[in-house]
Amino acid sequence: MRHVRVRLARRVEQYEIAIGAGLLGELGDHARRALSPDARRVAVISNRTVFKLYGAGALRSLRAAGFETAHWLMGDGERFKSWRTLEAALEFLSAARLERTDAVVALGGGVVGDLAGFAAALYLRGIPYLQAPTTLLAQIDSSVGGKTAVNNDWGKNLVGAFHHPRAVVIDTETISTLPRRELTAGLCECIKQGAVGGRKLFELTERFLIDKREALNDAERLAELIAAQCAFKAKIVAGDELEAVSRSDSRSRRILNFGHTIAHALEKVTDYKRFRHGEAVGHGMLAAAELGKRLEISDGNDLESLRAAITLAGRLPRADDLPSSEILSTLARDKKSVGGHIKWILLERIGRARILDSREIAPRTLRASIRAALHSNI
Ligand code: NAD
Ligand code: GLY
Numbered sequence: 033m034r035h036v037r038v039r040l041a042r043r044v045e046q047y048e049i050a051i052g053a054g055l056l057g058e059l060g061d062h063a064r065r066a067l068s069p070d071a072r073r074v075a076v077i078s079n080r081t082v083f084k085l086y087g088a089g090a091l092r093s094l095r096a097a098g099f100e101t102a103h104w105l106m107g108d109g110e111r112f113k114s115w116r117t118l119e120a121a122l123e124f125l126s127a128a129r130l131e132r133t134d135a136v137v138a139l140g141g142g143v144v145g146d147l148a149g150f151a152a153a154l155y156l157r158g159i160p161y162l163q164a165p166t167t168l169l170a171q172i173d174s175s176v177g178g179k180t181a182v183n184n185d186w187g188k189n190l191v192g193a194f195h196h197p198r199a200v201v202i203d204t205e206t207i208s209t210l211p212r213r214e215l216t217a218g219l220c221e222c223i224k225q226g227a228v229g230g231r232k233l234f235e236l237t238e239r240f241l242i243d244k245r246e247a248l249n250d251a252e253r254l255a256e257l258i259a260a261q262c263a264f265k266a267k268i269v270a271g272d273e274l275e276a277v278s279r280s281d282s283r284s285r286r287i288l289n290f291g292h293t294i295a296h297a298l299e300k301v302t303d304y305k306r307f308r309h310g311e312a313v314g315h316g317m318l319a320a321a322e323l324g325k326r327l328e329i330s331d332g333n334d335l336e337s338l339r340a341a342i343t344l345a346g347r348l349p350r351a352d353d354l355p356s357s358e359i360l361s362t363l364a365r366d367k368k369s370v371g372g373h374i375k376w377i378l379l380e381r382i383g384r385a386r387i388l389d390s391r392e393i394a395p396r397t398l399r400a401s402i403r404a405a406l407h408s409n410i
Contacts, residue, residue, distance in 0.1 A: 034259040038176065038266040040196065040273055049176060049200040049262050053251040056089050056164060056203040060097025063135065063162055066199035070133040071160070075125055076103040077148035078139040079112075082166050085209055090139055090164065102128035106147060110304060113143045113183050115191075121151040125159075135160040135198065141167035141214070142174035142309075146192070149180030153195035163197040166206040168218025169310055172225065172261035173288075175200045177269040188296065194274060202262075204254045215248070216346030217310025222261055223341045224313055228287040229264040231383040236260055238337075241344035277370055280387040287385040289368075290377040291317030294402065297362040298351060306349050314342045315351045319405035324378035326397050327388075334382045342410055351406040356399050 033052035040046065050062055063074060074094050078087055083105055094101050104124040106117050125136065138148035138161060145163055152161035163175035181192025207215070219241065226234030240247045240257050247253045268285055275285035295316035299307055307315075321338050324330040342348070366374050374390040390398075 034255050036259055036262045036266050038196070039270045045196055047197060047199050049202065049266070051171075051202040051204065051255050051259050051262065053205050053255070054203060055201050056086055056206070057093055059090050059137070059162075059164060059201055060093040060095070060099060062199050062201045063094060063099065063137070064097045066162060067135050067160055068133045071135055072100055073128060073130055073134040074099040074101050074137055075128045075130055075134070076101060076137045076139055077121060077124070077144060077151065078103065078105055079108040079144055080105050081108050082140040082144065086139060086166060086203075086206060090137065094137070104128075106144065108143075110143055110183065110188075110309075113147050113181075115182055115184055117147055118151055118154075118182050121147060122155055125151060125155045130155065130159060132156050132159055135162060137162045137164055138175075138197075139164045139166065140170070141165065142170045145170050145174050146179070146181050146189070149178075149195055149197065150182055150192055153180055153193040158195060160198045161195070163200040165200065165202060167210060167214055168207055168258075169214070169221050171202045171204075171207075171258050172218065173221050173265060175202070176262055176265045177285075178273070188299075200262075202258060204251055204258060207248065207254060212346065213308050213311065216314075216348070217308040219244075219345035220310040220314040220317070220342060220348075222257065223338070223345060224290050224317055225261050225264055225288070226341075227317065227338060227379060227382055228282075228290045228377070228385040229268075229383065233260055233264055234337075234341075234382050238341055238344075241341055244344060280375060280389075282380075282385050282387075284387070286375060286387060287377055290379070290385060291315075291320055293363065293366065293368075293374055293376060294319040294359070294405075296366070297359045298354065300362050301354055301358050311348045314345065314348045314410065315406060318342065318408060318410065319402050320376065320378055322405045323376065323393070323398060323401035324380075324386075326401050327378070327393065329386055329388075330379050330381055334379055337382055338379075339408065339410065348410055354406060356402045356406070359402055360395070360399060
C-alpha cells in the first residue's frame, strides 16, 4: 500500500491518502484511524451504479470496525450534483442521526464526492468525511484538496466550500469496472497534471499510456501512477490551499485548471451532453497549448507531446463542428474570471505553467488557436 500525506498550513490539518488494491475491504480500519474515538455512526453516500459494485463490501468493512452504518443513493450523473440532491442528502444525514463526531463516506466518482463532501461541510456546520473515490478522475484529482460543490442554473461548481476529508481511501481495483470513456476522461486529467506538474510526472504518465492496456491491469503500476498524481496535487494544495486570487505563479493552485477554460465552454455549448468533463479537458489542453505556441510562450514540440499523449488516452468526441464564435461568447461570460478578465493557464514547457491575463491576448489569436485545436482531428 502507498501513502501520500496532504499537509495544510492554514488549519494545520493533515490527512492520509491510502492507495492500493482491495482497500475498500479495509475502509473501516482507515475510518477508525482517521476519526475521533467517539465516532459511532458512518453514513455512506453513493449512487446505484457504484453501490451495486462496491457498496456491500464497504458497509461490511465499516461494520466490522464497529461502526453503525446507514446508506443513501443519489442519482447517477452530473445533473444530480444539484441543490435538490444536496437537500435530500442533508435530510438523510439528519434521519441517520449523525452527530458531530460521526462521519460521511463518499463512495463514487467526482459527482458523489463533491456532493457528499458539501453535505458534510454543511451538516451541523461541518462534520468529518472520508473520500472513497472509484473513478480515475476522482482518485487523482477531485477526492484530494477539499473542494466540494454543487451546480445550479448559473453554472458548474459555483456554490461550494473548502472542506477537507479526514482520509482518502483509493481502491485501485475499482478501475477495472470503469467504462472506457470514464477511463479516457481520467487519463486526460492525468496528462493535465503531468503537463503543469513536472516533466517527471508527465513522462511517468506517458509511459503508462504507451502500454495502457497492460499498465491498467498491473496493480503496482496503477498504484504508482495514482500515488505520483496525488503527491503532485497534495503539494500544490499545501502551497495554495484556497486558490488565492492574487496568485498567478507557476505553483498556484490555479494551474490545475490547465485546459479547463475551453473545456467548460465546450461543455456549456453542448449542453453538458457530448463530453465527459475529462474529454473536454483533452480538447481544452490542446487549445491552450496552441495558444501558447502562437503567443511564442512555448515551442511546438510540447504541443506535439501533449497531442500524442491525449491520442493515447483514448478517442475524444468530435469538436470540429462547434462554432468558435459561440465558444468565444461563452468564454466572455466565464464566471471564474478575475476583475472581468480570464486568467489563461498556458504552458511554457511541459512541466511548467504560465498564467496570462486575457488582456495580453489578441482576440484573433485566441480565435485562431481554438479553431486550430478543435480541427486537429484528435
Ligand atoms: P462521475 O462521478 O459522474 O462518474 C462517472 C461515471 O462512472 C458515473 O456514471 C458513475 O456512476 C460511474 N462509476 C464511478 N465509479 C465506477 C466504477 N468503479 N465502475 C463503474 N462505474 C463507475 O464523474 P467523475 O469524472 O468521477 O467526476 C466528475 C465530477 O468531478 C464533476 O462534477 C467535476 O466538477 C468534479 N471535479 C471536482 C474536482 C474537485 O477538486 N472537487 C476536481 C475535478 C472534477
Ligand atoms: N481540480 C482543481 C482543484 O482541485 O483545484
